[in-house]
Amino acid sequence: MYVDLGNGLASVASPGVSRESLERLDERVARAHERIERGRKEDEFGYAAFDLPHVTDASEIEAAVAPFDASDAVLTVGIGGSALGAATIAEALDLADTHVLDNVDPAEVRSTLADLDLGDTVFHVVSRSGTTVETLANFLVVREAFESAGIDWTERVVVTTGEEGPLRELADRHDLPTLSVPEGVPGRFSALSSVGLVPAAIRGADIEGVLAGAAANTARGEISGSLFETPAYAYGAATYALAERGATVDAMMPYAEDLESFAEWFAQLWAESLGKDGLGQISLKAVGATDQHSQLQLYRAGPRNVMVTFVRPRERPDCAIPETDFEALSYLGGGDLGTLLDAEFEATEASLAAAGRPSVRVEIDRLDARGIGDLLYGMELACVLVGELMGIETFTQPAVEWGKRAARGLLGAEGDFPEAEAVGEKSRLAVPPEE
């Protein structure tokens, strides 16, 4: 991973951070780095994520999926951190026929199942606790779809779950291929484990390359504890400083379609880790060059509360643009789409700088197994650094519990759920007015 902070400096943009402020901040980065290193060495909750590139056993995953054919479609049944990492890796590696059921929308579930040839589909059900309501409801529907099609579902499933819980019991009962969610790693930090790697493994992709890329993230930058030497810390520290100076929004804008899921993974990482105590920075997905025709007007001329994070691979595959009979576009003919995309990237980056709007550039060598591993690991490290600098608890997500309990109450689960009563007390101002 390579980071360039030049366009986030106060000499270019407002909000912007001065070099002097970055130098002062670097002392706090060094202390945060010590904290992260201690947590990693002692396998503390959350910090354990930074050992995954070394402890995830690719051969164990490959053995679990060995019964399947690399041409099988894969359907991941999970939600949140149990789905986004898998979707990100599969998309980054451009793996066809990988699907995700991460919502309990009846229209979507029906149409996803209708479009699949279940006889050639493997489903991967993922829930650490084994009790996630959306995942288990979808699991029940998917299992019945296999049964209705006359297919033995126990032959077409991989389970990834914790050491105990209903899903583990079910897997044991049916002797299903089962992988363990790593201990001490919250879902949004688990992409570099079985949680994120199983679909890619089923499709025969290079999951060892993903882990090697992640391991190389810190090696290349010589993880020194300085933001001026370690790219992940450069990104985290600059983002923290820009947020403090008013950039409450981080627009994550990869110039690569196959990083669209990555931007959604990043939004979760950022929101659940950092949205606490009235603090945090909201991250949203944009995709270049497409969203130059959608979001750019706002980034350049709207409120000064947005920083843009550009991400791009330094190398791209070729795709020649044929010679053209449009006279006005003859300068394009004989060129390449990648050259065009990169020109638009450079132009958009410069366009924000010319308007005094901050951006940060993140690059990887290319979008392959190593590249996505590098990027995921780097952004996890950046996120934890920001959490340390903010002084919050990065690895929990307490604010989502209220709604979960209310939903359980509404659905008539056994137990006492006072939250469900508040749902009925809703304040109303209906337009058009209700009769």
Add this chain to the structure above:
Amino acid sequence: MYVDLGNGLASVASPGVSRESLERLDERVARAHERIERGRKEDEFGYAAFDLPHVTDASEIEAAVAPFDASDAVLTVGIGGSALGAATIAEALDLADTHVLDNVDPAEVRSTLADLDLGDTVFHVVSRSGTTVETLANFLVVREAFESAGIDWTERVVVTTGEEGPLRELADRHDLPTLSVPEGVPGRFSALSSVGLVPAAIRGADIEGVLAGAAANTARGEISGSLFETPAYAYGAATYALAERGATVDAMMPYAEDLESFAEWFAQLWAESLGKDGLGQISLKAVGATDQHSQLQLYRAGPRNVMVTFVRPRERPDCAIPETDFEALSYLGGGDLGTLLDAEFEATEASLAAAGRPSVRVEIDRLDARGIGDLLYGMELACVLVGELMGIETFTQPAVEWGKRAARGLLGAEGDFPEAEAVGEKSRLAVPPEE
């Protein structure tokens, strides 16, 4: 469209708007309504969009696509407003085999073309000016792919463009089926025209229903010029008031997977229309229930700069949850996914209210042709109302020109592009440091 502002009131949330403030604001809404009505009647630039449900000729579109089979795949080649409306309508109607090339990413273009059976594919190329560089570059690549496959591309294409320009000339030269982009309607307001309806028409969907739903949006609410009677004005006025009170972010969170593209269409509508003069509100996509496991932590416990817009269909298709052998989940068995999704929606809405965070509820009858027409029209009307209340020029997007000119200069187009020179002057702070 139905709107409920109850959870955006100051009695519930902070930021929130009091009923008294809404009543005062309603006087300004009435004046803005007069302005909008005058613009519509006089076919002024932009305002003309509100006549599309009456002037778009569905039978002309259907005639243009009559040569094709409803089982043909559709590939839309366009970008921004020339792609998002079509994607939104196709997804909302759950139309299979509709694809979009809205980026010049070589990896994506290659894999999209590789996955299509071109002999059974129609491509729809859309550009008002006929000079949009991304669209024309992709057109050249797609055309060559057809030729390489030995398919007469002129038999597999529909063109939607303005009355003149290179694309119009090309269409005339080859006598291609050609539809006109409506006059006086910016791209992001053109979904309810050939720009947005052609792919759905090719797939045999009910495009007249979409237009009828749009026409009904104002009819049902008796477009009175009062935010208390007209749902679109209720949404626009409340959003404006909440933004003024600190909600600089509008999280558009449909509880329907097939409204995911709608949320991206909305983000463009909002960003390009309202991101001006240092003003504007950033809109981002979230999807319920999925993003309860991603964004909700931040919305509930992060900075008080987010309002959430919930959108849901009041009716959903059935999808039964089978009886379960998970004891802890027996309360789900025999239920329906839609009931579960709606319980999660109600719980999440109440969860934000309980934390004093603002939200607005938008509903449609169901997610069908009429429903999506209703929603698109209502949100366009809401957007223009916000623009009037802000006192900005809603229908232009001047801030994107700089980057376009810089890119042209970088690519060696003929002409004088001083912007391109600024690209080389980039400030740098590389991590790891460059040698």
